[in-house]
Amino acid sequence: MTAPNMDVLVSLSKRRGFIFQSSEIYGGTGSCWDYGPLGVELKQNIKRVWWRDFVQQRADMVGLDASILMHATVWKASGHVDNFTDPMVDCRECKHRFRADQLDEMAWLHFCPATKGNKFTIPAGEPCKHCGATRTLCPHCGKGELTAPRQFNLMFKTFMGPVEEDAAVTYLRPETAQGIFVNFDNVLQSMRLKLPFGVGQIGKAFRNEITPGNFIFRSREFEQMEIEYFVNPNDRVDGRPADEAVHDQWIEACRAWFVRYGVAADNMKLHEHDTAELAHYSKRTVDILYRFPMGWSELMGIANRTDFDLKQHSKFSGKSLTYFDEERKEHIVPFVIEPSAGVDRALLAFLLDAYREEEVRGEKRVVLRFHRELAPIKIAVLPLLKKRPEIVATAHDLRARLARQWTTVYDDTAAIGRLYRRQDEVGTPYCVTVDVKTVGDREKNEAGDGRVTIRERDSMEQIRVPIADLDTVFARLMGETAWSEVAAAYPRAES
RNA sequence: GCGGGAAUAGCUCAGCGGUAGAGCGCCAGCCUUCCAAGCUGGGGGUCGCGGGUUCGAAUCCCGUUUCCCGCUCCA
Numbered sequence: 001m002t003a004p005n006m007d008v009l010v011s012l013s014k015r016r017g018f019i020f021q022s023s024e025i026y027g028g029t030g031s032c033w034d035y036g037p038l039g040v041e042l043k044q045n046i047k048r049v050w051w052r053d054f055v056q057q058r059a060d061m062v063g064l065d066a067s068i069l070m071h072a073t074v075w076k077a078s079g080h081v082d083n084f085t086d087p088m089v090d091c092r093e094c095k096h097r098f099r100a101d102q103l104d105e106m107a108w109l110h111f112c113p114a115t116k117g118n119k120f121t122i123p124a125g126e127p128c129k130h131c132g133a134t135r136t137l138c139p140h141c142g143k144g145e146l147t148a149p150r151q152f153n154l155m156f157k158t159f160m161g162p163v164e165e166d167a168a169v170t171y172l173r174p175e176t177a178q179g180i181f182v183n184f185d186n187v188l189q190s191m192r193l194k195l196p197f198g199v200g201q202i203g204k205a206f207r208n209e210i211t212p213g214n215f216i217f218r219s220r221e222f223e224q225m226e227i228e229y230f231v232n233p234n235d236r237v238d239g240r241p242a243d244e245a246v247h248d249q250w251i252e253a254c255r256a257w258f259v260r261y262g263v264a265a266d267n268m269k270l271h272e273h274d275t276a277e278l279a280h281y282s283k284r285t286v287d288i289l290y291r292f293p294m295g296w297s298e299l300m301g302i303a304n305r306t307d308f309d310l311k312q313h314s315k316f317s318g319k320s321l322t323y324f325d326e327e328r329k330e331h332i333v334p335f336v337i338e339p340s341a342g343v344d345r346a347l348l349a350f351l352l353d354a355y356r357e358e359e360v361r362g363e364k365r366v367v368l369r370f371h372r373e374l375a376p377i378k379i380a381v382l383p384l385l386k387k388r389p390e391i392v393a394t395a396h397d398l399r400a401r402l403a404r405q406w407t408t409v410y411d412d413t414a415a416i417g418r419l420y421r422r423q424d425e426v427g428t429p430y431c432v433t434v435d436v437k438t439v440g441d442r443e444k445n446e447a448g449d450g451r452v453t454i455r456e457r458d459s460m461e462q463i464r465v466p467i468a469d470l471d472t473v474f475a476r477l478m479g480e481t482a483w484s485e486v487a488a489a490y491p492r493a494e495s
Numbered sequence: 496g497c498g499g500g501a502a503u504a505g506c507u508c509a510g511c512g513g514u515a516g517a518g519c520g521c522c523a524g525c526c527u528u529c530c531a532a533g534c535u536g537g538g539g540g541u542c543g544c545g546g547g548u549u550c551g552a553a554u555c556c557c558g559u560u561u562c563c564c565g566c567u568c569c570a
Contacts, residue, residue, distance in 0.1 A: 011506060012506090015505065015506060015520080026560095028561060154569085175570080207568090207569070207570090209568070209569070211496095211567070213562085213563080214563095218568085218570085279569095298569070301570065342570030344570080345570055346570090363531060364531085365530085365531080384527095387526095387527090415527070415529090415530090415531085417531060417532075418530085418532090420530045420531085421531045424531095435529075436528060437528085
């Protein structure tokens with residue numbers, strides 16, 4: 001495949017109306033991006049199929065849409081107020097950066113004056129045996145002074161209510177997950193659920209990232225698709241504790257989902273967090289990495305959050321957040337498996353994986369081979385000649401008719417070859433072309449055959465289909481039926 | 496926040512002290528019976544922003560903002 005670099009994609013995204021830099025006319029900001037007319041369709045399609053596949057089609061799942069602003073105590077309970085704040089110091093000499101709270105636990109490099117400047121590595125927390133000095137300089141290079149600790153708060157602080165008082169301070173949510181945890185009992189009771197069950201949610205989250213960038217990969221405002229899947233850890237699944245077995249099931253389900261919608265399997269790999277990497281709430285976390293242009297990076301994470309969150313919220317709120325196990329006659333706090341995906345990262349992966357540069361008749365063709373369900377525009381209706389009013393009128397009618405079910409576009413501003421290339425570049429899977437044969441030629445006294453050309457994006461094959469068949473043909477093409485199977489029933493059009 | 500690079504038309508870039516260009520794209524017309532065809536015409540840039548040097552700055556200097564590449568963190 002032709003792996004595009006990020007610049008090519010940024011350029012295409014802007015030129016074709018997928019993604020614009022936020023506030024561009026004011027100089028822009030790299031930490032926020034706007035989705036243009038095609039981008040918003042693509043993004044909505046991703047969210048729609050995710051919601052359909054994971055929430056609507058599963059008997060063990062329900063949905064939720066919690067507010068972005070929540071009670072400030074939520075973030076104390078979740079640990080974000082304490083753990084999302086890392087005081088950092090930098091070495092003025094070697095430019096190394098350290099977390100201030102970990103400095104004392106690090107071995108340090110020392111040029112000892114008592115031994116004529118000999119170099120020693122001193123274990124954490126100990127003074128030099130020769131001169132008795134304790135560490136004051138950079139532990140890494142032993143020479144540089146450290147800057148004063150700088151506070152990084154990864155949460156956006158804001159004020160609820162018109163008066164800026166401390167009591168009204170809260171945060172824009174850094175993850176959608178907490179909205180599910182605090183509604184655990186509401187959902188459980190109102191839907192009369194039995195374990196195991198999951199709650200899915202799609203929504204915006206905000207993090208004051210230290211380093212945003214790599215296009216939409218890491219931005220300060222982003223959208224998450226999260227599931228909190230609750231299990232009874234005392235149950236056994238496949239002979240293993242339920243949380244551990246279900247965790248593995250979700251990892252595979254998520255991986256398969258990306259493959260289903262067009263991400264090549266070998267562009268993904270799993271990454272197991274080691275203990276140092278694990279978040280404060282997690283027993284085990286596995287990331288699905290994607291081969292992004294800047295290297296393997298996290299596409300989504302699937303964490304076993306244990307009973308940490310429910311217990312924390314129970315403790316801070318004073319409300320019992322337990323589940324009554326009818327068989328064992330006991331109250332338990334469920335464990336939770338959290339498959340957490342970034343909509344924007346998913347979109348970027350789908351975009352990257354769809355991008356192809358091909359050579360057609362000696363010319364370069366750029367094509368986005370989107371899965372048909374993700375493609376922003378499903379059908380482009382094109383007149384072969386725009387001088388013929390009958391052709392143009394028929395094309396307009398067809399577009400309106402097809403638009404009742406699918407996203408469509410009409411374009412007559414160039415020759416047919418160029419029109420096809422434009423649609424290729426935005427990933428439109430099918431074009432419908434109306435020509436003279438469709439409508440007939442009055443001057444030559446020829447009747448129309450009522451057929452139009454359907455052209456498929458990837459193979460560039462064309463078939464002649466009666467207008468009367470269009471609805472059923474496209475219903476099959478947009479469903480599970482392969483192009484080759486549909487095409488076999490109709491004559492090829494010459495190209 | 497630190498180090499390095501960059502910022503000129505929608506996109507890719509040239510111009511590097513004398514007042515802004517190319518290719519592609521876009522728009523209109525002509526032409527054209529299925530894969531970026533041709534011809535003609537057109538719109539579009541206070542050269543990121545602010546200051547300084549100079550008779551004169553896109554060009555030199557300072558500051559600033561934004562972007563890109565590394566260091567750290569996550570979806």
